[in-house]
Amino acid sequence: MLGVTIRLQPVWLAGLGVVLRLGNLAWSSNAPAQTAGQGAVSDQEALRLQGEKLFETRCFVCHGREGKGDGPAATGLGANPRNFTDPQWQQATPDAKIRKVIKQGGQSAGESGAMPPNADLSDAQVDALTVFLRSLKGL
Template sequence: MRAKWIGLLIGLIVGIWSCTSKDTAPPEPEAAEPASAPTPAAQPTGGPVTEAAEIYKLRCAVCHGTTGKGDGEAAAALDPKPKDLTTDEWQSSVTDDYLRKIIVRGGVAVGKFPTMPAAPDLDAKPDVLTELVKYIRGLPK
């Protein structure tokens, strides 16, 4: 008989202990979850300046060269060849409006050769176009 009561008592104590110890247990791993979620900085941010520089590298440098000298890989096959965009003479011979026009509408639109392709998608991205013009203005260095 006495063993039964001791058994019950032990069961009660263990029961209470397991409850209280659970209350004081450290937070569950889920509580730390938000800290490991991707931060906004980890997402591609881009912005018009970055996008313009990328467009030049991906779509213009193949003919105009990474520095704008007209020595891109495809330039050898072109006739006429793209001019050296880094000279003061060339830079002062063109206006920003002219640059916007030839970039968006291509060589034909300004009476030049069709080998200078149009980039009509930039018409819908005026900020990127502005930065691309600035990028070209920044080529002489």
């Protein structure tokens, strides 16, 4: 989680700017704290939505639309695509490993080569995917 937190700093700072402006506007109505909370959440939500779009174009075939590892191309790979809703997997897997596997493929982190690399994705896109995968926990 630490890695993502650091990478997201510009986003959070931008969000903070919005929050501060909204806070000023909302001051007279006496609700700046509530407005600040909403600003921060929507930045994270924007990232999650970006990740979801990427997931729906290049991951769902194996991992399934809901990330449960049951996509139409999930069988015959020699390894089962990961079920991202599994709380145990979520807990045991650090962000750094998720990012590495997405970008460099399963083999780069001692997992199956059936998980393909996505070398063309930018760091920001990999972060968005990571946020989306985290949002699937326990679904």
